[in-house]
Every structure is written in structure tokens, then in C-alpha cells.
Amino acid sequence: MAATIIDVANRAGCSKSTVSRFLNGSTVIAEGTRARIAQAIDEMGFRPSEIGRSLKRRLTQTVGVLVPSLTNPVFASSVAGIQAQARSAGRSIILATSDYDPDIEKEAVANLLGHNVSGLILTLCNGVSSAALDLIESAGCPFVLLFNDAVGSNGPAISVDNEGSARELTEAVISAGHRRIAFVAAHFASSDRSRLRYCGYTTALEAAALPVLPPLEVHFEGGDTSAVIAELFTQPDPPTALLCSTDILALTAMATLRDLGLTVPNDVSVAGFDGIGLGAMLSPPLATVAQPTWDMGFEAMRLLSEQLAGRMISAPAYLPHALRLGGTLAVPKRSIATSMNNNKAGRKSDEL
Amino acid sequence: MAATIIDVANRAGCSKSTVSRFLNGSTVIAEGTRARIAQAIDEMGFRPSEIGRSLKRRLTQTVGVLVPSLTNPVFASSVAGIQAQARSAGRSIILATSDYDPDIEKEAVANLLGHNVSGLILTLCNGVSSAALDLIESAGCPFVLLFNDAVGSNGPAISVDNEGSARELTEAVISAGHRRIAFVAAHFASSDRSRLRYCGYTTALEAAALPVLPPLEVHFEGGDTSAVIAELFTQPDPPTALLCSTDILALTAMATLRDLGLTVPNDVSVAGFDGIGLGAMLSPPLATVAQPTWDMGFEAMRLLSEQLAGRMISAPAYLPHALRLGGTLAVPKRSIATSMNNNKAGRKSDEL
DNA sequence: CTGTTAGCGCATTCAT
DNA sequence: ATGAATGCGCTAACAG
Numbered sequence: 206m207a208a209t210i211i212d213v214a215n216r217a218g219c220s221k222s223t224v225s226r227f228l229n230g231s232t233v234i235a236e237g238t239r240a241r242i243a244q245a246i247d248e249m250g251f252r253p254s255e256i257g258r259s260l261k262r263r264l265t266q267t268v269g270v271l272v273p274s275l276t277n278p279v280f281a282s283s284v285a286g287i288q289a290q291a292r293s294a295g296r297s298i299i300l301a302t303s304d305y306d307p308d309i310e311k312e313a314v315a316n317l318l319g320h321n322v323s324g325l326i327l328t329l330c331n332g333v334s335s336a337a338l339d340l341i342e343s344a345g346c347p348f349v350l351l352f353n354d355a356v357g358s359n360g361p362a363i364s365v366d367n368e369g370s371a372r373e374l375t376e377a378v379i380s381a382g383h384r385r386i387a388f389v390a391a392h393f394a395s396s397d398r399s400r401l402r403y404c405g406y407t408t409a410l411e412a413a414a415l416p417v418l419p420p421l422e423v424h425f426e427g428g429d430t431s432a433v434i435a436e437l438f439t440q441p442d443p444p445t446a447l448l449c450s451t452d453i454l455a456l457t458a459m460a461t462l463r464d465l466g467l468t469v470p471n472d473v474s475v476a477g478f479d480g481i482g483l484g485a486m487l488s489p490p491l492a493t494v495a496q497p498t499w500d501m502g503f504e505a506m507r508l509l510s511e512q513l514a515g516r517m518i519s520a521p522a523y524l525p526h527a528l529r530l531g532g533t534l535a536v537p538k539r540s541i542a543t544s545m546n547n548n549k550a551g552r553k554s555d556e557l
Numbered sequence: 558m559a560a561t562i563i564d565v566a567n568r569a570g571c572s573k574s575t576v577s578r579f580l581n582g583s584t585v586i587a588e589g590t591r592a593r594i595a596q597a598i599d600e601m602g603f604r605p606s607e608i609g610r611s612l613k614r615r616l617t618q619t620v621g622v623l624v625p626s627l628t629n630p631v632f633a634s635s636v637a638g639i640q641a642q643a644r645s646a647g648r649s650i651i652l653a654t655s656d657y658d659p660d661i662e663k664e665a666v667a668n669l670l671g672h673n674v675s676g677l678i679l680t681l682c683n684g685v686s687s688a689a690l691d692l693i694e695s696a697g698c699p700f701v702l703l704f705n706d707a708v709g710s711n712g713p714a715i716s717v718d719n720e721g722s723a724r725e726l727t728e729a730v731i732s733a734g735h736r737r738i739a740f741v742a743a744h745f746a747s748s749d750r751s752r753l754r755y756c757g758y759t760t761a762l763e764a765a766a767l768p769v770l771p772p773l774e775v776h777f778e779g780g781d782t783s784a785v786i787a788e789l790f791t792q793p794d795p796p797t798a799l800l801c802s803t804d805i806l807a808l809t810a811m812a813t814l815r816d817l818g819l820t821v822p823n824d825v826s827v828a829g830f831d832g833i834g835l836g837a838m839l840s841p842p843l844a845t846v847a848q849p850t851w852d853m854g855f856e857a858m859r860l861l862s863e864q865l866a867g868r869m870i871s872a873p874a875y876l877p878h879a880l881r882l883g884g885t886l887a888v889p890k891r892s893i894a895t896s897m898n899n900n901k902a903g904r905k906s907d908e909l
Numbered sequence: 910c911t912g913t914t915a916g917c918g919c920a921t922t923c924a925t
Numbered sequence: 926a927t928g929a930a931t932g933c934g935c936t937a938a939c940a941g
Contacts, residue, residue, distance in 0.1 A: 321608050
């Protein structure tokens with residue numbers, strides 16, 4: 206099959222040690238042998254076996270990456286960022302997905318660990334209590350959390366301030382004049398981000414002395430979202446604004462509202478979270494909290510590299526987010542009666 | 558660090574061979590030792606090293622996956638399908654991206670090969686002539702092409718009938734009454750799909766004796782698309798319909814048209830290719846040729862597994878596509894010249 | 910049923 | 926500057 210280092214040595218008329226040294230540039234090699242080795246390698250199309258190499262060195266050039274799903278552009282984009290940085294660092298990535306399921310998550314991590322990955326980048330269902338994380342820590346494998354907040358004292362993590370930004374977003378919705386604001390969330394059990402964002406929502410509402418509605422938890426990529434939304438808006442006194450824990454959810458919600466004969470933002474304002482590219486291409490554009498997803502992946506990989514190199518730099522836990530207001534978020538039209546004490550009700554939507 | 562098979566053997570009071578046999582279930586083991594081994598494994602949290610295992614077996618349980626980009630939901634979705642099937646087959650995937658660059662593509666494949674992947678699933682820039690493919694074939698590594706057509710006689714491939722479906726789509730556009738139809742394409746050099754789809758377009762136009770416009774080649778994820786489109790529609794006698802080689806391109810095009818004061822489909826019809834989920838959520842929904850991207854990935858992985866198992870089944874090269882008409886594709890109403898003037902001022906934000 | 914032995918492809922002492 | 930020998934963790938003959 207594939208040529209080995211011994212084949213190269215034979216053809217070049219030297220020992221495999223010399224070839225190994227050639228490959229790793231560990232010592233100086235005589236010009237003659239150097240040339241013969243180079244030629245032999247070229248002629249045989251030899252590529253050193255990563256696995257032989259890894260076995261010997263006790264470490265690989267691969268890192269494990271675990272994300273909930275690739276279907277969500279947020280994670281796909283972050284993996285792209287990871288990939289870009291990994292490539293420039295000469296590392297490969299083994300990719301696993303958890304499908305938002307803690308059990309699969311644990312199994313996937315165990316599998317990754319079995320591959321002797323030199324490190325891991327993970328977006329967990331729950332960064333605080335995770336069987337997968339226990340596995341990793343007992344194995345002593347370096348890791349960086351991505352989108353999850355840093356767990357306790359240790360371990361670097363790259364995220365955005367989910368709770369704070371959700372609070373800001375909710376405050377903006379309140380400023381626009383909304384008083385009855387609902388929150389559609391991916392199941393908390395499968396996404397701690399979802400929970401944090403809901404917390405930000407409640408904080409803002411409580412500060413404004415407005416009613417906090419219980420979260421409408423839905424399966425992230427399941428089909429129950431439409432039904433939940435439809436029920437919400439066919440009941441009396443529906444909300445004038447709908448916050449969604451992700452942009453994908455927001456898009457699903459908007460499609461459902463359209464089917465119900467409601468227009469966004471004329472009848473209902475909608476805002477999401479994530480800042481996926483396509484949201485900005487819509488008309489009107491989706492109001493959201495934009496995260497630098499690609500950069501976050503890139504930065505997570507960079508951080509992991511630093512860690513692997515023994516340089517424990519302090520992690521900038523939160524990357525900056527950006528509120529994208531306007532678009533699907535506008536002043537409520539039909540709730541003037543309940544917002545008479547709102548002195549900002551006259552703002553125009555594009556001022557947001 | 559991590560426990561090895563020898564550690565387990567010592568603790569269980571047997572030889573490492575027995576442990577190995579336990580792990581692989583290759584022979585029957587006495588109930589007593591079996592229990593002791595199981596306990597030892599559990600206590601030490603032992604996971605067999607994929608590396609050592611692979612080195613010995615001369616084959617890995619990993620497959621290499623190369624796609625142009627993860628930012629395009631088409632490929633992200635196909636990787637998700639690959640991943641799902643890989644997991645159920647007990648395989649892991651090493652992911653690489655080419656960024657639509659044949660040089661990176663080749664380098665990535667070389668790297669994948671170095672990891673001793675048992676097989677490869679690839680979406681190449683060009684499935685017909687590819688340095689990467691040469692590398693693979695000379696290494697004798699099994700592979701399945703995905704989105705690329707089968708190359709020559711050998712090698713299975715999973716794709717859709719790009720040319721045929723593009724022809725069908727174009728025919729539908731013609732049927733709707735369009736006579737002047739332009740085609741925006743990702744650079745042919747970076748995507749053979751793009752070229753095939755353009756071919757389908759030309760075939761349909763020629764059959765209808767309509768003018769074939771030269772392709773407007775753009776960088777797939779670059780920023781030149783808007784400029785190209787803007788130029789096209791600010792010249793005299795602009796097309797009434799715009800076909801785009803991908804949905805992403807179509808979305809970019811529509812955003813540009815909006816900025817130009819044109820409405821879709823009232824002023825210009827637009828159709829894409831791929832059937833990304835978000836296209837269907839738009840209002841009006843994006844006309845397109847939908848491919849079963851997730852299934853295609855799943856099927857590609859299944860095919861590779863069959864191949865690795867020695868069962869060379871015949872590959873269903875083309876999976877069924879589906880035309881999604883209507884939405885952004887409508888009957889042409891009037892000349893662009895008049896509509897541009899009429900629409901510049903009065904367009905509503907939710908008109909898309 | 911189980912232990913012994915021999916590599917897989919490579920990097921790395923230790924010699925020379 | 927280069928060879929010979931060793932072993933990484935594991936599986937697969939080959940005994941027993």
C-alpha cells in the first residue's frame with residue numbers, strides 16, 4: 206500500500222532514522238543523502254503516517270470539536286473559524302455532533318478522547334454540569350468551551366454575554382413601547398444559552414415592572430414551534446413582541462405568524478438571537494443580537510493552541526456582541542392603551 | 558496519563574491479550590476474568606486507544622470529509638448527514654474545507670491521507686480533473702464523491718442531475734413567459750456544479766431559440782456579487798428573470814435588487830439552486846431546485862461503508878431533486894425601465 | 910480459555 | 926552525520 210519510512214530509507218540508501226531526521230529537521234544531514242531522501246520521497250509519493258507518529262509522540266495533531274448541530278449556521282460558522290485557525294496551526298479536527306442530547310454528547314466525547322486528540326473545543330448542552338466534561342477533566346485533556354460560559358474557576362471559554370445581551374435586547378423592546386413580551390426558548394435542558402437568554406429577559410422585565418411570561422420551551426429543530434406559537438397568538442391578549450432564543454426559532458416564528466395572517470413588525474415585533482447572515486438579508490431584516498460566530502471559533506482554537514503550547518494566557522471570556530435593532534422590531538401599534546405611561550412611544554422604528 | 562491495556566491487564570490479573578479479546582469480543586472468556594476485566598476497565602476509566610488500534614490493524618475507523626465550505630448550509634447539511642450515518646457505523650470523521658481553492662483542496666486531501674483515513678467523502682472544485690483525486694487514486698484510498706458527478710468509469714458518486722434540473726428550472730422560467738433570462742454563477746473554476754447548471758440553462762434557452770447570455774461569474778462568498786448584479790440591472794434592456802447557481806447567490810441578488818428599488822417577483826423573477834431551508838421561509842419563498850442535501854451526505858457515507866466492507870454495490874448516482882416554483886418566480890409584468898421609476902419611492906419594507 | 914510473541918510506522922535515545 | 930535498537934498501545938497469530 207502506502208510507502209513507509211522504511212521504503213524511503215531503502216530507496217535512498219540510508220537508515221530510517223535518517224529519513225525520520227530529514228522529515229523532522231531535527232539534525233543536519235549531509236547534502237548528498239538529503240537530496241537522495243528528498244528524491245525518494247517525491248518518487249514514492251510518501252507521506253509520513255500521522256498515526257505512527259502520534260503513537261510514538263504520545264500526542265496527536267488533531268483536536269476534537271463537538272457542537273450540537275451543523276444545521277444551525279451559528280455552529281457551522283464557528284466550526285469554519287475553528288477549521289481556519291486549525292489549518293494554519295497544522296492541526297486537523299475530528300468533528301462530532303451531539304444533536305443537543307447530553308447522552309450522545311458524552312458518548313461523542315468518550316470517542317473523541319479515544320482518538321487521543323490533543324485538545325477539545327466543545328459547545329455543550331450545559332457547561333456547568335456535564336457528564337462529558339467530567340470525562341474530559343478526569344482524562345486531563347485540555348479543552349476550551351465555546352458558547353458555554355466558563356465553568357467555575359478553570360478552563361477557558363469563549364462566549365458572549367448571553368444574559369447581559371438578552372437583557373439589552375429586551376430593554377430595547379421595552380423602550381420601543383412593548384408591554385406584553387413573550388419568550389420562545391429552545392429547551393433549557395439542551396441549551397444553557399437558552400436559559401441564560403431567558404434570564405436576561407426576565408431581568409429586564411422585572412426592572413421595568415412588566416409581566417414576566419413563562420418561557421415557551423420548544424424543541425430546537427423540532428416541528429413543535431409552529432404549534433406553540435400558533436396557540437399563543439390565537440388566545441386572547443396575545444403579546445405584541447416575541448423574543449426568540451435563536452434566529453432560527455425567530456424565522457420559524459415569523460413564518461408561523463405569516464400563516465396566521467399577522468404581519469411583522471406591524472402586528473407583532475419579533476427579535477432573535479445569534480445574528481445569522483441570512484437574517485440581515487431579509488426584508489425587513491431580523492432584529493437580533495449578533496455574535497461574531499466565526500471569530501469565536503477562530504479564537505477558541507487559538508486559545509486551545511496557546512494552552513497546548515503551555516502558554517496559559519488569560520481568556521477573554523466574552524467577545525463583543527452587537528444589537529441589531531429595527532427591522533422586525535418596531536413600535537407596537539395596537540397596545541397604545543396599555544402603554545400610555547410610555548414616554549418613548551413616539552419613536553420611529555429605525556431609530557432603534 | 559490515560560490507562561493502557563496493560564494497566565487493565567495488570568489490575569485484572571491477566572494478560573493484555575485477554576483484555577484485547579474482551580474488548581473485541583473475538584473469543585469466549587471465562588466468566589471470572591471477564592468480570593474482573595470489566596471491573597478494572599470501569600475503575601480506571603479505560604478507553605482503548607484508537608491510535609494503537611489503527612496502527613496495528615492498518616486501518617482506522619475514521620473517514621475524511623472534504624467540503625468547500627461550512628458556511629454554505631448545503632454543505633453543512635450534507636456533513637450533518639454524513640456524521641449521522643458515520644456515528645451509527647461507529648466511525649469518526651476528520652473534517653477539512655477547501656475554501657473552493659484547488660490548491661488547498663489538494664493539500665487538505667494529502668493531510669487526510671496522512672491520517673490513514675479508511676475512506677474519503679469529497680466535494681471537489683472539479684470532479685473531473687483534480688490533483689486531489691489523483692493523489693487519492695494513487696494512494697488507493699476508497700472514496701465517494703458528493704455533489705460532484707462520478708468521474709469517468711470508476712468511483713461512486715452521490716449527486717443530483719445538476720444539468721438536467723437546471724434545464725427544467727429554466728424551462729419553467731421560459732414557460733412563465735420570460736424571454737430575457739440572465740445567469741449568475743459561482744466561478745466555474747471553483748465549482749463544477751456551477752458550470753453544469755449553466756449548461757442546463759443554455760440547453761433550455763437554445764431549445765426555445767432564446768438568447769443565451771454569458772454567465773456572470775462571481776466569487777461564491779465574495780462581495781462582488783452585488784456590484785455585478787447592480788451593473789446588470791442599471792444597463793438598458795435588463796433581464797426579466799435572474800437565475801443563480803446557488804440559493805445563497807440568489808439571496809444576495811435579491812437583496813441587491815431591493816436596494817436598486819426593484820421588487821421580486823414583480824419587477825424581476827429570481828430563482829436559485831439548492832433548496833436551503835431558509836429559502837422556503839421567506840415571503841415570497843425562493844424558487845429553486847431543492848436537493849436532499851442531508852440525505853445525500855447520509856447516502857454517501859452509507860455507500861462508502863459498503864465499499865469498505867467489500868460490497869461494491871452500484872451507486873444511485875443521482876438522488877431526486879424537486880422544483881420549487883412560484884414565490885420569487887412569476888410572470889413578467891412590464892418593462893424594467895418603467896417599474897424602476899415607479900417603485901423607487903413607494904416600496905414598503907415588507908414587500909419582499 | 911489464556912499467555913507469549915511479534916510487529917504496525919515512527920521518533921528517539923545511544924552509539925558510532 | 927548516521928545506524929542500531931527500543932517502545933508507543935494495540936491486535937493477531939501461535940502455542941499451550
